[in-house]
Amino acid sequence: SGLKDYWITLGSGFGVAGTKGYRSHSGPVILKDADRIEIKPAKLKEPKSYTEGLRWVAQEDKYFFSALVPIETPATGRVWRDGSGEVLVGLNVPGGKRRFLLYAGPKDHNRLKGYGVGLEYIIDFGFFSILARPLFWILKFFYKIIGNYGWAIILLTIVVRIPFIPIVNKGQKSMKKLQALQPKMNEVRQKYKKDPQKMQKEMMELYKKYKVNPMSGCLPMLIQIPVFFALYKVLLIAIELRGAPFIFWIHDLSEKDPYYILPIVMGITMFVQQKMTPATGGNPQQQKFMQFMPIIFTFLFLSFPSGLVLYWLVSNLLSIAQQFYVNRRLAKEAAEAASA
Structure with missing residues (x-):
């Protein structure tokens, strides 16, 4: 309780062997409001911080993830690489007694939605999510x-x-x-092979005459x-x-x-x-x-x-x-x- 502030971190050594699938993200994820932000470990050069609208921080693979959710108290999220090269994600919170939700398990949509803290957003439905x-x-x-x-x-x-x-x-x-x-x-094509413009015009006339749309x-x-x-x-x-x-x-x-x-x-x-x-x-x-x-x-x-x-x-x-x-x-x- 005497600490001014402190960090709670999640390491990258999480998941189940063999679940890093084709075209699926493995690494840190941040949720700001309703925006899911993926951080690709290979592209992380400098530490990144997230404050406003932060709802949780997580480490994920294809089917599983671990997440830290601050309850009631706002926190700052941060992603960085430690001295050994491991990519970490964590929460920086004010000192004192604080409440958190720690989830570690499968990406089960119904279960995650039941927590009521936006954990279901860990499931990435892609560009055509609608x-x-x-x-x-x-x-x-x-x-x-x-x-x-x-x-x-x-x-x-x-x-x-x-x-x-x-x-x-x-x-x-x-x-x-x-x-x-x-x-x-x-x-x-044979008749107007030396005149592309005339060929195109005749082709359009042909399509129009026989009511055919080439597209x-x-x-x-x-x-x-x-x-x-x-x-x-x-x-x-x-x-x-x-x-x-x-x-x-x-x-x-x-x-x-x-x-x-x-x-x-x-x-x-x-x-x-x-x-x-x-x-x-x-x-x-x-x-x-x-x-x-x-x-x-x-x-x-x-x-x-x-x-x-x-x-x-x-x-x-x-x-x-x-x-x-x-x-x-x-x-x-x-x-x-x-x-x-």
């Missing part, structure tokens, strides 16, 4: 019904795709029309990007997937597939999807590069958590089913038009 949070709740809701996070991911993927069905259908139809227009487009195939993909990244983030950070089994050889959805079956099947579905998607011309080098995308993605996904690969695989299967339906419907319409 989408990621409801997706997180839907995932947990499905788990309560089914009791298996693998099937919950499959259901969530289906639910997420439903609102985009009309947009994707329209884009796929437009790409099919664009494919049918390729011979005329090639004629224009409509890209629009569905662009609209889905925020949802994809939001769901990607949820599956990447959710501690609920840690140790959660799916079926057969998948015993932990937060870990990579031990036999690489899911990423290989995912790569095959990408190849099938690519073959079913109408070719719309364009740069030959770009088309050649795109042919290697299934192989590139397969190798990339070998080390990804099984839950993420499962989401991508199911999403590809849904795209294949939708493309099959569109191709079959357009072929039927073309046959009816030819026989009329």
Whole structure:
């Protein structure tokens, strides 16, 4: 009680071995008001102090964290590197008898929110948090019904795709029309290859005449990007997937597939999807590069958590089913038009 002020610190030697995951932060975190501030240990050159609006300081890894929360008394937070190179985070508080909350454990959102001190903000839902949070709740809701996070991911993927069905259908139809227009487009390219401006003008006239929008195939993909990244983030950070089994050889959805079956099947579905998607011309080098995308993605996904690969695989299967339906419907319409 005779101290003018004192420090309470958290060292970096916290966490569970093997929980420093792909694209997840490990190190100090500060909460100011509702702003989560990450400090990357490798980039910390000088000590940093935080005073106004400070709610807590913490050390985190992918699924676990320790936090110090000042109760009633304002405190100053500080992050610095000690003589041994270890990055510390702590609170500087006035002398006397003070109350603190010390939490050390998993990033369980419901439990953390129950403390009422903002500890739930340790869970980083990313840039698209406005989408990621409801997706997180839907995932947990499905788990309560089914009791298996693998099937919950499959259901969530289906639910997420439903609102985009009309947009994707329209884009796929437009790409099919664009494919049918390729011979005329090639004629224009050949005829005006020495006059790019005239070629562009004739191309626009061609699109207008046959009511084709060359960008409509890209629009569905662009609209889905925020949802994809939001769901990607949820599956990447959710501690609920840690140790959660799916079926057969998948015993932990937060870990990579031990036999690489899911990423290989995912790569095959990408190849099938690519073959079913109408070719719309364009740069030959770009088309050649795109042919290697299934192989590139397969190798990339070998080390990804099984839950993420499962989401991508199911999403590809849904795209294949939708493309099959569109191709079959357009072929039927073309046959009816030819026989009329």
